[in-house]
Amino acid sequence: MTLAFACALGHAPGITAWRDAAPPAQREHLEAAFAELRSRLGRARPDVLIVFTAEHWANFFLDHMSPYCIGRAASFKGPIEPWLKVEEASVPGMPPLASELLQALYERDIEPGFTDEMALDHGTMVPLHFLTPRMDVPVVPIVFNTLATPLPSPRRCYALGEVVGEVARASERRIGLVATGGMSHDPGERGHGRIDEAFDRAFLEEMRTGQTARLKAHTTAELGAAGAGALELLGWIALAGALGGASGEVLAYEPVVPWATGIGAMSFHVA
Amino acid sequence: MTAYALQKLIREVNRDASTRRQFFESPLAVAARYDLTAAERDALIARDYAALYALGVHGLLLRPFSILHQVSEPDYLRAIRGEPRA
Numbered sequence: 001m002t003l004a005f006a007c008a009l010g011h012a013p014g015i016t017a018w019r020d021a022a023p024p025a026q027r028e029h030l031e032a033a034f035a036e037l038r039s040r041l042g043r044a045r046p047d048v049l050i051v052f053t054a055e056h057w058a059n060f061f062l063d064h065m066s067p068y069c070i071g072r073a074a075s076f077k078g079p080i081e082p083w084l085k086v087e088e089a090s091v092p093g094m095p096p097l098a099s100e101l102l103q104a105l106y107e108r109d110i111e112p113g114f115t116d117e118m119a120l121d122h123g124t125m126v127p128l129h130f131l132t133p134r135m136d137v138p139v140v141p142i143v144f145n146t147l148a149t150p151l152p153s154p155r156r157c158y159a160l161g162e163v164v165g166e167v168a169r170a171s172e173r174r175i176g177l178v179a180t181g182g183m184s185h186d187p188g189e190r191g192h193g194r195i196d197e198a199f200d201r202a203f204l205e206e207m208r209t210g211q212t213a214r215l216k217a218h219t220t221a222e223l224g225a226a227g228a229g230a231l232e233l234l235g236w237i238a239l240a241g242a243l244g245g246a247s248g249e250v251l252a253y254e255p256v257v258p259w260a261t262g263i264g265a266m267s268f269h270v271a
Numbered sequence: 272m273t274a275y276a277l278q279k280l281i282r283e284v285n286r287d288a289s290t291r292r293q294f295f296e297s298p299l300a301v302a303a304r305y306d307l308t309a310a311e312r313d314a315l316i317a318r319d320y321a322a323l324y325a326l327g328v329h330g331l332l333l334r335p336f337s338i339l340h341q342v343s344e345p346d347y348l349r350a351i352r353g354e355p356r357a
Contacts, residue, residue: 058286061282082291186330188331192330192348
């Protein structure tokens with residue numbers, strides 16, 4: 001049993017880039033939750049974080065898309081955005097674990113893309129800025145295509161997560177799992193600024209109570225109705241697959257209008 | 272694919288510091304390296320966000336590109352929604 005830690009949190013660039021635009025009470029609530037996650041992560045002492053994440057055209061492009069892609073690099077540079085107000089860093093990777101995950105997934109007939117060179121954008125760097133600010137805990141990013149159709153189904157992302165969970169539990173390493181992104185938002189599109197609080201709270205409740213059947217039964221159309229950015233919850237659904245029904249705790253949720261995003265922060269009971 | 276080369280160019284400006292510098296120095300020179308239609312090139316050089324959005328540039332490429340050019344969120348949203356300037 002070496003699944004040491006699991007959490008999920010938003011990654012909106014406003015969290016760091018437009019920090020002070022948020023109402024202070026909302027910002028303080030979220031930052032306190034992020035600090036609590038960091039403290040729990042510190043106590044769990046993971047050797048590595050497997051990060052279920054989304055990206056914003058940093059690596060994926062229409063010259064070659066994968067439904068999901070595992071970063072097997074020895075290190076990852078980020079963030080790509082010079083305006084993010086997160087210091088540039090090189091985050092160590094863990095190629096042997098990435099290879100182990102790929103092997104296990106391919107044996108189970110799930111074939112992610114993989115790459116030995118991956119840049120990190122705010123989708124991973126904002127969460128790491130709060131969870132591991134020294135950027136010293138190795139990561140293996142699993143990036144989901146939330147950008148260009150066709151998208152992988154929630155059912156398939158859940159199945160991928162199940163295999164990741166099996167690998168984590170069988171591993172000799174202490175493994176932490178992190179899902180990033182969401183919740184409702186429509187970044188850069190005409191619905192930018194629209195937040196669907198009812199959708200967000202219902203989704204958090206499904207994650208909190210480990211409603212696996214409900215989580216994998218979502219459709220991409222249903223997620224996308226809460227804004228294009230809500231498709232990033234595919235990563236949360238993969239995390240739910242890895243957790244196999246484990247319950248969790250919602251540390252904070254805030255619909256932050258100046259950040260144009262509903263932002264959640266959750267921790268899960270894995271020990 | 273809609274606006275393939277245009278989106279590819281904008282993506283490089285967003286993620287690659289060297290392309291970004293070149294684009295700020297000479298957008299035409301960078302544009303010349305991509306197979307753009309006249310309408311795409313004109314919209315890009317004019318940084319006409321309404322036109323770029325209508326041409327099919329993805330919001331997660333266009334908004335970061337506009338941030339690099341110091342465009343405020345309300346101005347960006349007015350442009351892509353086709354609303355008059357405040």
